[in-house]
Amino acid sequence: QKEVEQDPGPLSVPEGAIVSLNCTYSNSAFQYFMWYRQYSRKGPELLMYTYSSGNKEDGRFTAQVDKSSKYISLFIRDSQPSDSATYLCALLLYGQNFVFGPGTRLSVLP
C-alpha cells in the first residue's frame, strides 16, 4: 500500500462548480497536512497548511482533515478556469521528510 494515494484525474468540471479533491494515507502518525497547486511549467505553490482535524478556510478554499479516517480533502467553491492545475497533497511526520501524493489534474471549463 502506498503511503499517500490520490486520484490522478483528470477531473473536469464546469465553471462555478464545487470541486472536491481527496487524499488517503496509511500512516496514522502523520501530523501536518498541506495542499499545493501546480500550474504547468511552474513549481508547486502552497495553498493550505493545517495540523488539526476539522476544517480550515481561506477564501474559496477549504481544507478538511479527518485523522480517524486518514483522509484529507480540499474543496474549491465557485471554481474558475484559473483554478485549472494539478493539486498535490503533502503530509509531514514530525522530524521526517515530506510525503507527496501523485497529484490530481483539474480542468475547470468556462
Added chain:
Amino acid sequence: KAGVTQTPRYLIKTRGQQVTLSCSPISGHRSVSWYQQTPGQGLQFLFEYFSETQRNKGNFPGRFSGRQFSNSRSEMNVSTLELGDSALYLCASRSTEVNSPLHFGNGTRLTVT
C-alpha cells in the same frame, strides 16, 4: 519577500555530461531541499541541506550530489547524465520553525538527449 529562485530554467545536455543547478532560498530560510519530478514517479526527494550540512538524503545514486553555501544558497550536481535523468528539478526552502511547510521555486527543466 522574494520567492525561491532557480537557475537556469531550462537545460539540454547529452548523455555522459554533468550539470549544475542553482537555488536561492527565501531570505531567512536556512533549509533547502531538492526534489525530482517526473510524470511517472511524481515528486521524489533528493536531499535536504541545513546550515551547509546535508540533513537528509533520498534514494538516489551517488551521481546526484549537492551543497549549500554560508548564505544558504544551494547547488545540485548530476554527473554522468543518463536519459532517465530528464525531469523537472525543484528546489524548496523552509523556515526554521518546527514543521514549517516547503516553499518551491519554479524548477529547472533538464532534458538529456
